[in-house]
Amino acid sequence: MDVLRPPLIRIGGRVYRKNLIQEQALPHEEEEEDFCAGPSDCADEPCDAFVVEETERGFRCRLEVPSPLYKYIIGKKGETKKRLETETRTSISIPKPGVEGEIVITGQQRSGVISARTRIDVLLDSFRKRQPFTHFLSLALNQPAIQEKFLQFREEVLEKCSKDHGVSSSLFQNPAKLHLTLGTLVLLNEQEIQKACDLLQRCKEDFVDQITGGQPLTVEVAGVEYMNDDPAMTDVLYAKVHMKDGSDRLQMVADQLVERFVASGLMLKEWDRVKLHATVMNTLFRKDPTEERNNTMTGKSSFKERESFNGQNILKLFENFHFGVVQLDSVRLSQRFSSDASGYYATSGQLCFS
Numbered sequence: 315m316d317v318l319r320p321p322l323i324r325i326g327g328r329v330y331r332k333n334l335i336q337e338q339a340l341p342h343e344e345e346e347e348d349f350c351a352g353p354s355d356c357a358d359e360p361c362d363a364f365v366v367e368e369t370e371r372g373f374r375c376r377l378e379v380p381s382p383l384y385k386y387i388i389g390k391k392g393e394t395k396k397r398l399e400t401e402t403r404t405s406i407s408i409p410k411p412g413v414e415g416e417i418v419i420t421g422q423q424r425s426g427v428i429s430a431r432t433r434i435d436v437l438l439d440s441f442r443k444r445q446p447f448t449h450f451l452s453l454a455l456n457q458p459a460i461q462e463k464f465l466q467f468r469e470e471v472l473e474k475c476s477k478d479h480g481v482s483s484s485l486f487q488n489p490a491k492l493h494l495t496l497g498t499l500v501l502l503n504e505q506e507i508q509k510a511c512d513l514l515q516r517c518k519e520d521f522v523d524q525i526t527g528g529q530p531l532t533v534e535v536a537g538v539e540y541m542n543d544d545p546a547m548t549d550v551l552y553a554k555v556h557m558k559d560g561s562d563r564l565q566m567v568a569d570q571l572v573e574r575f576v577a578s579g580l581m582l583k584e585w586d587r588v589k590l591h592a593t594v595m596n597t598l599f600r601k602d603p604t605e606e607r608n609n610t611m612t613g614k615s616s617f618k619e620r621e622s623f624n625g626q627n628i629l630k631l632f633e634n635f636h637f638g639v640v641q642l643d644s645v646r647l648s649q650r651f652s653s654d655a656s657g658y659y660a661t662s663g664q665l666c667f668s
Contacts, residue, residue, distance in 0.1 A: 364431055372422040375431045379417050379438060380502030384408055386441040387417070387434055394437075402430040414503055443582065447498035449510070449662060451571060452648040455492040455555075455592050455640055456658050460535060463637045464489045464594065471628055479546075480623030485595040490657025494555065496588055496645065497572045497581045501662075510580055510647055511663030517574050518665045522645075525566050526667045532558040535592060535637035540625050548625035549598075552591035553637050564642070565590060571645065592637075595628075597621055643667050 367374045379387070387408060388395045399406055404421035417434070421427045468486045475481050501507045533555050541550035557564050568588035575581035597620040645665045652660035 366424055366427055372420060373424045373427045375419045375427050376416045377431065377434070378505065380506060381409065381412050381414050382502045383438055383441060384411060386437060398430055398433060402426045402433070404430045406430065414505070442500055445500045445502070447500055448650055449501050449507070450498045450648050450650065451496040451575070452646050452659065453494040453496070453642050454646065454658055455494060455535060456490050456656070457640050460492060460638045460640055461489040464492060467594065467632065467635055467637065471632065474631060475627045478624040478627055480597070480621055481628070482600065484600040485597060485623060486599070487594050487596070488657070491659065492592055494590055494592055496568050497575060497584070499575070499581050501580070506580070507647070507662050513575065513578055513580065514645065514647060514663055514665040517571055521570055522567055522665060522667070525563050528668055530641040530643040530667050531564050532639060533564060533642050534558050534639050537634050538594065538629060538632050539591070540629065545626045545629055546624050547622040549596070549620050549622050550593060551595040551625055551628065552593050555590050555592060558639060567645070597623065
């Protein structure tokens with residue numbers, strides 16, 4: 315990393331620089347990251363991004379942090395917490411591991427409390443981005459008629475293209491889990507899940523009802539396309555979707571939902587527009603049968619070594635394959651690595667169009 319051009323992180327309308335400090339470590343010990351505010355230390359600046367209370371003994375700030383992230387504030391053998399307390403002249407109280415609660419920062423100087431809170435925010439933002447996603451916003455495409463056509467597609471592909479390099483039955487999506495993914499989320503406790511559910515309902519009231527007219531969206535699933543540059547080295551093959559009436563209402567709903575979730579901090583922005591697609595074949599499925607058959611969105615599995623397949627014949631023979639027409643009636647907050655009674659992902663919350 316160029317030390318003169320460190321990565322910048324935006325949190326709550328403020329910009330911080332991230333400095334990587336590599337200390338002498340034991341073998342296999344991870345590097346530890348340190349953060350400071352930029353361009354000048356936040357400690358001397360007024361801060362309205364969070365509440366700092368004045369008490370009889372000084373100042374106090376509370377913040378809610380999911381328990382799985384406590385370890386990043388504590389650090390190895392408590393070193394990160396000790397350094398934060400020493401450098402900001404504060405005391406940081408953290409609940410016991412696994413116990414949901416508030417982290418409380420106290421200190422005699424308001425500037426020190428602000429500095430500690432800011433550094434914790436930046437630290438957690440960095441580590442949260444490394445967590446594999448736990449939930450995603452989805453539109454279910456697993457209606458019986460679509461599943462039947464998908465199974466026909468799989469059977470014909472294996473019949474006509476099984477001799478093509480890398481093509482095998484292990485590449486195909488689970489028909490009960492056919493879906494569109496709008497975006498992924500890292501939700502680490504019940505409070506964060508509830509926050510996402512509440513936001514879905516506000517989106518319904520703010521713009522979704524106006525776009526859909528309070529009616530399901532009729533979508534046609536037809537044709538296949540590939541993700542990467544060379545069809546002879548395909549990793550993901552997906553079915554294309556479009557509104558039956560030729561409008562862009564589904565795209566509008568998808569883009570505005572993601573925009574709202576990104577603005578809330580619950581989702582990271584990855585693309586300017588949501589790519590509406592339904593994954594039907596993915597080389598990740600071959601590498602690990604238990605891998606979430608979701609799509610190509612972020613997650614630790616994205617970095618697995620892939621064995622690509624030759625999709626040239628599939629693209630030629632099934633270019634216009636018709637999977638069917640489906641009524642989309644809701645956006646679901648779906649839980650990764652789960653199944654409900656129908657075989658689809660378990661639903662933590664949903665936004666109904668009608």
